[in-house]
Amino acid sequence: MKIKSIKSLLILAVVFVVAFIINHGTAMFNPVEKIDGFEIHYIDVGQADATAVFLPDGKTMLIDGGNSGDGIIIKKHLKRYGIKRIDYIVSTHPHEDHIGGLSYVINNFDIGEIYMPKVSYDSAIYTQLLETISSYGYTINSAKKGVCITENDEYKAEILSPIRDEYDDMNHYSVIMKLTYKNTSYLFTGDAEVVNEKDLSGDISADVLKVGHHGSDTSSSEDFLDRVNPEIAVIHVGKNNSYNHPHNVVIKRLNERNIKILRTDMDGTIIIKSDGINITYEGARK
Ligand SMILES: [Zn+2]
Known part of the structure; x- marks a missing residue:
């Protein structure tokens, strides 16, 4: 009788442990x-762009x-850090490799403001994105020079x-955004090309440059690189992509300027951290 009751207790204990793991398993093991203050995560999404910026005020x-x-990759990445709300979405331009996952993201997070360039584009994915945005009653802020x-x-x-x-080209509508945090600065370019680089006026210097158009030779002119004068260049690019990105000439220009190159196809998701003075970086594939 005594032995039996101990056995039942053990079974009960096992049931409780299994139930606990089922309920809390994800939290237990992951x-x-x-987030350590200010961080930028250039998420590895193959031949596409997706960058999360974690601002120091949360x-x-x-x-x-x-x-x-x-x-789903973006959602998993943000959930790992306990993110429930995205305060700002910046959609650089309507090409699929930049907006493809945004409807899913909007369906899965609480969203603050949305910024997009004002341009019409005929594609099922873009139309779906606009419909998703309006289904929640969100409005789109027009992204253009001078908007803070x-x-x-x-x-x-x-x-x-x-x-x-x-x-005359959809890439040229790309949002170029400069982010400054204390003494450090970061330039985001979408798929902007040389015509956009030439149009930029004022101080475009930045410590970290997201290389335009996945490292294509349509972008990253010598003059532009000299003006930005970055220490680190991040290339969002997929392994063995059909465009042959990043192009050798761009890699050569970056190397000639002793700019540290980080690439999502080689380094995986790239994490930049800063205290506002110093910048550190790491790739998921160390
Ligand atoms: Zn692109």
């Missing part, structure tokens, strides 16, 4: 990771949303391009 910005199907997305004593996110009302 505890929420801490706000989150997402610049682009990868290809269709990448929304957010600014306080510590940081500022300012749009430098598009500048013109019309361009």
